[in-house]
Amino acid sequence: MWVGVIHVEKQMESAISTFNVEESPWGLKQGVNYEDFLKIFESLPKVKEILLTSETLEEAREKLRKFAEDLLWKYKNGEIEVDAMDRWLAIEAINVFLNIISEYGEKAAGFSTLEYLWKATKGDKRVLSIITEGFVEEFKHLFKAMAGVTGYSKGWLGPKLEAAGVKFVDFSKIKGRKAALMRSEYLDKVWEYIKGYLKKYPSGLDEHIIEKRKKQREKLMEYWGITEDEWFDYRWQFSHVLKREKGLETLRELNELGIVKVPEEDLKQVELAVKYHIPWGITPYYLNLWDFEEPYKYDRHVRRQVMPPAWYVSNMLQHREDREYYFDFMGEHDTSPIDLVTRRYVTIAILKAYDTCPQICVYCQRNWEVLEPFMAGSFPGWDKIEAALEWFAEHESMLDVLITGGDPLALADKIIDKIMGRLSEFDHVVNIRWGSRIFVTVPMRITDNLAEILGSYIEPGKRNVSISTHVETAYEVTPEMAEAVYKVRKQGIYIYNQLVYQRNVSRRFENVALRIALRKVGIDPYYTFYPKGKIEQKDYLVPIA
Incomplete structure (x- = not known):
């Protein structure tokens, strides 16, 4: 979380200068009162003392550097007794703090976070009026980590279990079958606690x-x-x-x-x-x-x-006029060696076969390109598709082809078949992936015929076919999705979920509920996206610790 302080504040200042709003780009209240601000120092009052007594920014920087380095040495030298995990976290936090206050870090960010901290500590009204709750929380928890008092070693669940009457067991002091039985009993109690959370997140299969x-x-x-x-x-x-x-x-x-x-x-x-x-x-x-x-x-x-x-x-x-470039956070204009192809990795590239979807996701990465459902002209035509496929044919490093868009499974069966046929001619292509939300938005699109087309190009030991999808919540997992997935799985095709981790699906154990629902229908939880850098999607961003 802390490594983003400089970056977040830079974007915050930019957004404040651009928009006359009472909220920060991350939906947090802008402006804090002095008394609340000073609470960030409760764990490390020495930092407040240094900031208050320093007459210049450079004096504050030098004194804070020395304080942090001395504290770091005390942890490394065993002079501060804390749990090993809390010690590790403290060392990491101190290094983050040193990066934040360094001149190099300020040059990289384009402004001084330390200056904000110093001026706010001295009661500067202008600074206090523009920093956010997020700024305060960042430093409050950073200082707690530096002080070794986060309770990280117990985790957030430990105290809750203890409050519920589940005693913590130090398994390092117990061995053999006794340890195994006690651990199993303890984990059963943990599961009972987790079930209470899972009840909050109904599934579309209920x-x-x-x-x-x-x-x-x-x-x-x-x-x-x-x-x-x-x-x-x-x-x-x-x-x-x-x-x-x-x-x-x-x-x-x-x-x-x-x-x-x-x-x-x-x-x-x-x-x-x-x-x-x-x-x-x-x-x-x-x-x-x-x-x-x-x-x-x-x-x-x-x-x-x-x-x-x-x-x-x-x-x-x-940004209606410059949307195509302003919202292209991934820099696809700079990573497209030919139309319809994006390459950022050694052995994988994207084929954008269809530039539209049946439905628009507000958090879409390609909101600069996908402009409306079934937009006219979204299929580029076979000549362009063929030129892109020829590029894949010429590059033997392309072991994995991800066909995406838009949602390419909204294309007609004959086009999907034709694309698969051409790719199957390339001996160096060992995996063909389709990126699609069709299981979520229109699961009835997965017909027996479409599933058979996709499955027919699997050659065990030579070429695999798979699908990546985005299911965000257990509420989206339905009997219709289960039926669509089953049709595809019968053809030997595995489906992997790529969760977009955003604010509306980030409550405790909410993603656990999703994974359980996905397992029921035959989708494998795969990995998690975080919509970084998309300032227009601030209502979907959630802090990452």
């Missing part, structure tokens, strides 16, 4: 959720005047995605009819998104994952994935 969504689906089918067969036909889903003015009108009408409650603020932001061509869109299937009667009570994690908040809309508005 019977009462399935029944509720069935009733909601019937209301939507009546509204659109369709049969159940049409609802479960991906072509109907594709053709009725809520987007542009018509999608907004549909959302308003559903709200006015009392079918789906939508807060006025959400409708206002969607209206702005539509007016100024900011990416937005929802599939009817995904709309049915909402709780129609209680917006944001239990379904925040699904609504917020598709309903753009005010900060996002305002940022996208300000």
